[in-house]
Amino acid sequence: MTIVRGRGSMVWDDQGKAYLDFTSGLAVSAIGHCHPQWVEAVRRQAGELVHTSNLFRNPNQAELARRLVGYAGPGRVFFCNSGAEANEALLKLARLHGVRRSGGEEGKCYKVISAEKAFHGRTFGGMSATPQEKIQKNFRPLVPGFAHGELNNLQSFADLVDEATAAIFVETIQGEGGVNPCTPEFLAGLRRLCDKHNLLLLLDEVQCGICRTGRFFAFEHAGIRPDAIGMAKGLGGGFPIGAVWIGEGAAELFQPGSHGTTFGGTPLACAAALAVLDVIERERLIAHVGREGIPWFQALAGLAKAHPGQVRGIRGHGFMIGVEMAGEPAPYVAALREQGLLTAAAGGNCIRFLPPLNATAAELARSVEIFGAVLSARGQ
Ligand SMILES: Cc1ncc(COP(=O)(O)O)c(C=O)c1O
Numbered sequence: 001m002t003i004v005r006g007r008g009s010m011v012w013d014d015q016g017k018a019y020l021d022f023t024s025g026l027a028v029s030a031i032g033h034c035h036p037q038w039v040e041a042v043r044r045q046a047g048e049l050v051h052t053s054n055l056f057r058n059p060n061q062a063e064l065a066r067r068l069v070g071y072a073g074p075g076r077v078f079f080c081n082s083g084a085e086a087n088e089a090l091l092k093l094a095r096l097h098g099v100r101r102s103g104g105e106e107g108k109c110y111k112v113i114s115a116e117k118a119f120h121g122r123t124f125g126g127m128s129a130t131p132q133e134k135i136q137k138n139f140r141p142l143v144p145g146f147a148h149g150e151l152n153n154l155q156s157f158a159d160l161v162d163e164a165t166a167a168i169f170v171e172t173i174q175g176e177g178g179v180n181p182c183t184p185e186f187l188a189g190l191r192r193l194c195d196k197h198n199l200l201l202l203l204d205e206v207q208c209g210i211c212r213t214g215r216f217f218a219f220e221h222a223g224i225r226p227d228a229i230g231m232a233k234g235l236g237g238g239f240p241i242g243a244v245w246i247g248e249g250a251a252e253l254f255q256p257g258s259h260g261t262t263f264g265g266t267p268l269a270c271a272a273a274l275a276v277l278d279v280i281e282r283e284r285l286i287a288h289v290g291r292e293g294i295p296w297f298q299a300l301a302g303l304a305k306a307h308p309g310q311v312r313g314i315r316g317h318g319f320m321i322g323v324e325m326a327g328e329p330a331p332y333v334a335a336l337r338e339q340g341l342l343t344a345a346a347g348g349n350c351i352r353f354l355p356p357l358n359a360t361a362a363e364l365a366r367s368v369e370i371f372g373a374v375l376s377a378r379g380q
Helices: 036-046 059-072 083-101 124-128 154-158 184-197 218-222 267-282 285-306 330-338 361-379
Strands: 003-007 010-013 018-021 075-080 111-115 146-149 165-171 200-204 228-231 242-247 311-317 320-325 344-346 350-353
Touching: 018 361, 036 267, 059 075, 059 242, 059 267, 075 083, 083 111, 083 124, 083 165, 083 200, 083 228, 083 242, 154 184, 165 184, 184 200, 184 218, 267 285, 285 311, 285 320, 285 361, 330 344, 330 350, 330 361
Parallel strands: 111 146, 111 165, 165 200, 200 228
Antiparallel strands: 003 010, 010 018, 075 242, 228 242, 311 320, 320 350, 344 350
């Protein structure tokens, strides 16, 4: 299938067929396709200044950092180009914290505990933190120093903590692993565990952040604050940009020269991200996702109940929903596409629904209608 055009929640293929895009380019097109304000901001910046490198000050970057600190809390922000790069920066931060934790000695404290079924990206650090055979196969040996606990089983994480441990690293809601949310109790427990042992709590919000769950960051639902956050995807609304926020307790670990990237946070990438934040704020999308996500979830849960032979359950928050199927999700994803609704498979048996943050109540209702029709047709 070849997509050639997009507008709002809709895309069109090269045959002229229209689809409701509830993949949002895998949680990237946060404000829909070609939002006029985003297009205008990118166009204007492209005609003014695109790139300077980090040798010079860049007012868009300063403004974007200021806005992200406003959401995350006091701290500092590093800009890069993707989710994997954001996570690499978090893993390097863990190493720096490990050196600090072992009194300046290198190589003693470097272990990072991540979660089973996690997905943190395709770079060597990201892959090593991703305990999935399909991701790691044929790329070993991986980066040493990773251990994996069971999501939402605090004891399994606590059992792995030792003198060599520097950080705990989890997605607040696992995306590729099948939309598996950390419970608020689990996140609060990880926070306590990290405080007790002087470990960094690193959250990967690459997929679940930037308003996707009805809060700017998904961890806000749990009322905790991590030591650092990785973000990307929705931040640029389609323009590649990643970012790492580091709270005050760890913000000084990176010093000039200890990390960097040529392209990170160009004036153009930051203009795109600022336009996304402007639209989120102006169109009150945090409240919109929180409000519209509830009846939508209930309607999807109603379908799950009506089709227990095909649907096992439904998980997620706001506009990040996973429907666990009883069997292979691929035929359903194909049938939904045939009926004009784009979704994405995840984590074995799951169908992921990731509408743009400004999808309307009517568009959400339409997705339920199409899914219901597909379930009825396939259930016969
Ligand atoms: C939670 C999470 N972390 C990291 C990544 C990697 O991001 P990127 O593909 O931008 O490198 C992804 C991508 O799907 C993701 O979902």
